[in-house]
Amino acid sequence: MKNLKKLAPLAIASIIVACNNTPSNNADVQVTENMPAESELLFEKGEQVNSPNFTGGTVWLKNLVNADSVNKTAVGSVTFEAGARTRWHSHPAGQIILAIDGAGYYQEDGKEKIVVRKGEVMKCPSDVPHWHGASAHTHFVQVAITGREKGETVWLEEVTDEEYNK
Amino acid sequence: MKNLKKLAPLAIASIIVACNNTPSNNADVQVTENMPAESELLFEKGEQVNSPNFTGGTVWLKNLVNADSVNKTAVGSVTFEAGARTRWHSHPAGQIILAIDGAGYYQEDGKEKIVVRKGEVMKCPSDVPHWHGASAHTHFVQVAITGREKGETVWLEEVTDEEYNK
Numbered sequence: 001m002k003n004l005k006k007l008a009p010l011a012i013a014s015i016i017v018a019c020n021n022t023p024s025n026n027a028d029v030q031v032t033e034n035m036p037a038e039s040e041l042l043f044e045k046g047e048q049v050n051s052p053n054f055t056g057g058t059v060w061l062k063n064l065v066n067a068d069s070v071n072k073t074a075v076g077s078v079t080f081e082a083g084a085r086t087r088w089h090s091h092p093a094g095q096i097i098l099a100i101d102g103a104g105y106y107q108e109d110g111k112e113k114i115v116v117r118k119g120e121v122m123k124c125p126s127d128v129p130h131w132h133g134a135s136a137h138t139h140f141v142q143v144a145i146t147g148r149e150k151g152e153t154v155w156l157e158e159v160t161d162e163e164y165n166k
Numbered sequence: 167m168k169n170l171k172k173l174a175p176l177a178i179a180s181i182i183v184a185c186n187n188t189p190s191n192n193a194d195v196q197v198t199e200n201m202p203a204e205s206e207l208l209f210e211k212g213e214q215v216n217s218p219n220f221t222g223g224t225v226w227l228k229n230l231v232n233a234d235s236v237n238k239t240a241v242g243s244v245t246f247e248a249g250a251r252t253r254w255h256s257h258p259a260g261q262i263i264l265a266i267d268g269a270g271y272y273q274e275d276g277k278e279k280i281v282v283r284k285g286e287v288m289k290c291p292s293d294v295p296h297w298h299g300a301s302a303h304t305h306f307v308q309v310a311i312t313g314r315e316k317g318e319t320v321w322l323e324e325v326t327d328e329e330y331n332k
Contacts, residue, residue, distance in 0.1 A: 042208070042266065042285050064264070064287045071260040071292065071313060073239055094237035098230070098309070100208065119208050121230045126237065143264070145311055147237060 026114050029103040029135040035081060041141065042100055043077040053155050056133065056164065057084030067148040074148055080104065080140045085133025085164060088156035093147035094126040104140030105164070106132040113166060116140070126150070131159045192280050195269040195301040201247060207307065208266055209243040219321050222299065222330065223250030233314040240314055246270065246306045251299025251330060254322035259313035260292040270306030271330070272298040279332060282306070292316070297325045 038045050046062025058081045065075040077100065085105070099120045106122065107113040109129040116122060116132070124130070134140035146153075204211050212228025224247045231241040243266065251271070265286045272288065273279040275295040282288060282298070290296070300306035312319075 043287070065262050065289050068289075071262070071289070073262060073311060073313060075262055075264075075287070075311065094234075096231050096237070096239060096241055098241075121209070121241070123231050123234075123237070145239060145241065147239060147313075149315075 028115055029138050032082070032137040033102060033139065035079075035139045036101060041077075041079070043143070045079050046077065053087050053089070054080075054133075055085060055087070055158055056161075057081040059084050059133075064143070072147055072149045074144075074146045076144050076146075078142050078144055080134035080142075082134050082137055082139055083164075085159050086131050087158050088129050088131045090127050090129050090154045090156070091124060091146065092126055092150035092152075092154070095124040095147070096145040097122045097124065097132070098143040098145070099140070100143055101141035102139040103135045104132055104142065105135055106130065107163070113163075127154075129156055131163075133159075133164075136165065194281055195283075195304050198248070198303040199268060199305065201245075201305045202267060207243075207245070209309070211245050212243065219253045219255070220246075220299075221251060221253070221324055222327075223247040225250050225299075230309070238313055238315045240310075240312045242310050242312075244308050244310055246300035246308075248300050248303055248305055249330075251325050252297050253324050254295050254297045256293050256295050256320045256322070257290060257312065258292055258316035258318075258320070261290040261313070262311040263288045263290065263298070264309040264311070265306070266309055267307035268305040269301045270298055270308065271301055272296065273329070279329075293320075295322055297329075299325075299330075302331065 043064060044062045045060045047060060049059040049061050060079040062077045064077060065073070067074045099116050099118050101118050103118070104116045105113050106116050107130060115135065209230060210228045211226045213226060215225040215227050226245040228243045230243060233240045265282050265284050267284050269284070270282045271279050272282050273296060281301065
């Protein structure tokens with residue numbers, strides 16, 4: 001990532017996750033899988049997201065739990081079609097991501113992109129720029145668990161196709 | 167629940183969840199389903215739990231994420247065989263439960279028992295005594311999301327068979 005430019009946090013900041021764990025198998029995903037029917041998903045697919053913080057394809061969000069004054073954790077299910085990704089961004093209190101279906105990519109600033117598969121769980125450090133999304137050939141469904149006690153997501157620049165495909 | 171008696175919090179307190187949402191269909195579960203093979207589960211089944219805070223059957227726990235100094239949220243996958251349940255208990259910061267497989271029961275003190283099914287999400291208020299577990303005929307797998315910033319789970323008395331079957 002070059003020339004980090006902070007963008008104003010947007011309303012949907014709450015759905016974005018990132019992570020720093022290393023999955024057991026980092027070979028890229030070569031098989032194209034169709035997006036499952038909604039009846040096959042664990043949670044509802046939710047609404048299509050219209051935001052400049054997502055590029056490369058369509059993304060859907062289903063908010064599962066909102067933060068409140070006692071329990072400041074928000075939970076949402078995010079579905080990325082193949083090729084769809086977040087911008088670079090960071091979270092002031094870190095975040096947890098549960099990979100629910102398909103396969104995705106994840107990268108932290110200064111590290112290599114890793115592949116995340118269904119059933120893997122990632123814990124994301126605070127304030128570390130990163131991006132994530134579906135793999136190039138297969139959709140990705142994640143549950144994002146975000147603490148709101150230290151503020152909202154900080155949005156940065158777009159993930160280029162060069163970064164995405166590297 | 168009668169004669170609330172506080173029990174010392176135990177080490178596995180972190181895995182317990184509870185909730186206050188009302189599922190869409192509260193009819194009881196009549197169909198017996200076999201526990202799925204581990205390869206069919208979204209997350210690993212983990213280790214069998216040996217604790218007086220669980221009664222009525224076998225329970226397994228897989229810790230997915232531990233709390234840290236910045237992100238104080240812990241996440242664990244808990245599998246209950248049919249009939250297995252927690253004691254009555256409460257959480258100082260509340261908790262979130264994702265129903266991942268099978269069907270379970272949930273009850274708050276002073277309210278009726280409700281049925282929780284795969285794909286449902288429950289948000290649990292702080293400091294409210296409650297219990298949960300598998301339904302009488304079918305296993306239940308839950309992901310528990312627990313904030314640790316206000317302290318650990320408070321364990322109370324056993325759930326009687328009369329309470330469980332009511």
